[in-house]
Amino acid sequence: MKRKVLVTGGLGFIGSHTVVCLNEAGYEPVIIDNLNNSRLEVLDALETLVGYRPTFEQIDVLDSEKLNALIQREGVEAVIHFAAHKAVGESVEKPLMYYRNNVCGLIFLLEVLKANGLNNLVFSSSCTVYGEPKEIPVREGTETQPAASPYGATKQMGEVILRDNSWCNVQCLRYFNPVGAHESALIGELPLGVPNNLIPFLTQTVAGIRKQLTVYGGDYDTADGTCIRDYIHVMDLAEAHVASIDRLFAKANGTITHYGKEGVLGFDNSTDNFEIFNIGTGNGFSVLEVIHAFERVNGEKIPHVIGDRRAGDVVAVWADTKKVNEVLGWKAKRDLDTMMRDAWNWQKRC
Numbered sequence: 402m403k404r405k406v407l408v409t410g411g412l413g414f415i416g417s418h419t420v421v422c423l424n425e426a427g428y429e430p431v432i433i434d435n436l437n438n439s440r441l442e443v444l445d446a447l448e449t450l451v452g453y454r455p456t457f458e459q460i461d462v463l464d465s466e467k468l469n470a471l472i473q474r475e476g477v478e479a480v481i482h483f484a485a486h487k488a489v490g491e492s493v494e495k496p497l498m499y500y501r502n503n504v505c506g507l508i509f510l511l512e513v514l515k516a517n518g519l520n521n522l523v524f525s526s527s528c529t530v531y532g533e534p535k536e537i538p539v540r541e542g543t544e545t546q547p548a549a550s551p552y553g554a555t556k557q558m559g560e561v562i563l564r565d566n567s568w569c570n571v572q573c574l575r576y577f578n579p580v581g582a583h584e585s586a587l588i589g590e591l592p593l594g595v596p597n598n599l600i601p602f603l604t605q606t607v608a609g610i611r612k613q614l615t616v617y618g619g620d621y622d623t624a625d626g627t628c629i630r631d632y633i634h635v636m637d638l639a640e641a642h643v644a645s646i647d648r649l650f651a652k653a654n655g656t657i658t659h660y661g662k663e664g665v666l667g668f669d670n671s672t673d674n675f676e677i678f679n680i681g682t683g684n685g686f687s688v689l690e691v692i693h694a695f696e697r698v699n700g701e702k703i704p705h706v707i708g709d710r711r712a713g714d715v716v717a718v719w720a721d722t723k724k725v726n727e728v729l730g731w732k733a734k735r736d737l738d739t740m741m742r743d744a745w746n747w748q749k750r751c
């Protein structure tokens with residue numbers, strides 16, 4: 402019998418790719434999604450990709466009754482919690498919506514898990530918790546900074562809540578900048594409205610949906626004056642979730658012990674039951690480097706101008722991946738060119 406893994410927000414960008422990888426790894430994904438920022442057609446695409454229609458219910462994580470019934474019926478053994486709002490600007494305008502969905506949603510989910518004796522959870526955190534980092538690359542132990550937005554605050558609060566609930570075994574994954582799409586181009590990122598993030602705006606510009614891309618700031622203290630980020634292919638990120646699920650089950654079986662006993666990787670906020678991992682490639686690329694890579698790989702010109710800095714942007718951040726490589730045994734495999742190729746192939750199908 403395949404072990405069942407509940408994927409909240411499983412029809413979203415990262416969730417849908419993770420469903421594919423879970424299936425490949427021999428797990429059976431059980432999806433819930435409130436379709437707030439995703440579409441039911443993603444389920445059709447997933448059916449094509451995995452060869453059967455995955456179990457799906459339209460449930461909001463705040464609906465404890467329905468969630469409880471589903472967990473009991475399906476007998477899930479672990480949960481990956483993606484269901485959350487993720488737009489920085491929107492969170493400034495609608496903070497209550499963010500705290501309710503991201504913080505209350507997590508608390509409600511934990512209550513249902515606890516009531517069912519379910520204690521294996523992977524949590525979507527973000528490199529946003531590092532703010533303008535004190536050191537680069539950032540380690541899991543690099544000091545976090547006060548949140549720059551309600552969105553960032555919800556991720557920090559989520560980490561605190563999970564660390565305090567030590568009955569639950571948590572893998573806390575701090576994502577860097579997820580981009581790209583499944584190589585089939587059957588699933589990818591579906592931003593509603595005008596995209597805030599670089600890659601969807603860039604691909605929509607090349608597709609003619611947007612007139613031109615504005616590079617936010619050309620006078621930063623970097624080699625070409627533009628900001629640097631650690632872009633990671635969404636399939637690599639999805640595979641990191643499978644590695645985390647493997648690890649949770651291995652820990653539950655007693656096959657592996659906790660991180661503290663495995664290696665001397667420096668202090669961070671992890672405990673036996675709350676392990677933090679940076680999920681990035683370890684490479685930083687500037688906005689202009691991304692643009693040039695896209696143009697070279699896809700043979701397309703990107704109309705762009707250098708504009709003002711965007712409020713809240715950090716200058717440069719990329720991951721130290723030593724801990725995740727050694728302890729989780731996961732490493733990103735796909736390079737920037739692959740990210741750009743797959744992002745464009747997906748856009749062309751949209």
Ligand code: UD1
Binds near residue numbers: 489528550618688713
């Ligand atoms: C933001 C969040 C991050 C979140 C991620 C995905 C912060 C500090 N960062 O990352 O937590 O996980 O979104 O939702 O909260 N850029 C342009 N022009 C554009 C768009 C972006 O030049 O039209 C630049 C930005 O200035 C930045 C880079 O591209 O340097 C990446 O921006 P973006 O894709 O929005 O991601 P982050 O802001 O890094």
